Amino acid sequence: QKEVEQNSGPLSVPEGAIASLNCTYSDRGSQSFFWYRQYSGKSPELIMFIYSNGDKEDGRFTAQLNKASQYVSLLIRDSQPSDSATYLCAVNILKDNFNKFYFGSGTKLNVKP
Amino acid sequence: DTEVTQTPKHLVMGMTNKKSLKCEQHMGHRAMYWYKQKAKKPPELMFVYSYEKLSINESVPSRFSPECPNSSLLNLHLHALQPEDSALYLCASGVASGKYEQYFGPGTRLTVT
Numbered sequence: 001q002k003e004v005e006q007n008s009g010p011l012s013v014p015e016g017a018i019a020s021l022n023c024t025y026s027d028r029g030s031q032s033f034f035w036y037r038q039y040s041g042k043s044p045e046l047i048m049f050i051y052s053n054g055d056k057e058d059g060r061f062t063a064q065l066n067k068a069s070q071y072v073s074l075l076i077r078d079s080q081p082s083d084s085a086t087y088l089c090a091v092n093i094l095k096d097n098f099n100k101f102y103f104g105s106g107t108k109l110n111v112k113p
Numbered sequence: 114d115t116e117v118t119q120t121p122k123h124l125v126m127g128m129t130n131k132k133s134l135k136c137e138q139h140m141g142h143r144a145m146y147w148y149k150q151k152a153k154k155p156p157e158l159m160f161v162y163s164y165e166k167l168s169i170n171e172s173v174p175s176r177f178s179p180e181c182p183n184s185s186l187l188n189l190h191l192h193a194l195q196p197e198d199s200a201l202y203l204c205a206s207g208v209a210s211g212k213y214e215q216y217f218g219p220g221t222r223l224t225v226t
Contacts, residue, residue: 032213032214034214034215036217041201041222042219042220043201043203043217043218043219043220044156044203044217045217046214046215046216046217049214088155088156090215092213092215096169098161098163098168098169099144099207099213100158100161100169101146101158101215103155103156104155105154105155106155
């Protein structure tokens, strides 16, 4: 079983709509949760992180964490064509006495003008 | 400042060449990472340094040799690579323990001919 699972998409939304990206994780020892945005040919950019159950909002982005369901989501409000990218979900787990990051396979988001 | 720098941006090398990738961060982070990313795949962890000591080696072939000269610098020495090693090589840094974020550099696009 993979540590992090994401739907590969593509997820297509019209400009101005809400994009909802989802991620599940398998290890209940996961401590921290992250969303990275990656444009084609570029490196991943950290856009949101969340440590506690509930919602965390930053501008148009809201990260949601439900540890009981082992579920993390990212909502993008008022989606723009510039939001079109691959979104990687990552979790941080203490293994071998060290914090390791595990990435999902990414969800490709297309925002249509 | 969350900047991680990497040089070179692009590298083309033959299978008999020896080259090095360089990474630098000035955020005071004590954990530094090398990842390999193939097209349409998530980053794949190669090595982790914690407090300048190699903490994790994910069974990477010996033709890849990491080095951490000090807390701000990370090198990846390449020798006798294969064409299948062509990929985007990403450096990242983060705090060495606890809940923390991980930031990526822009990457080096490596092509092995």
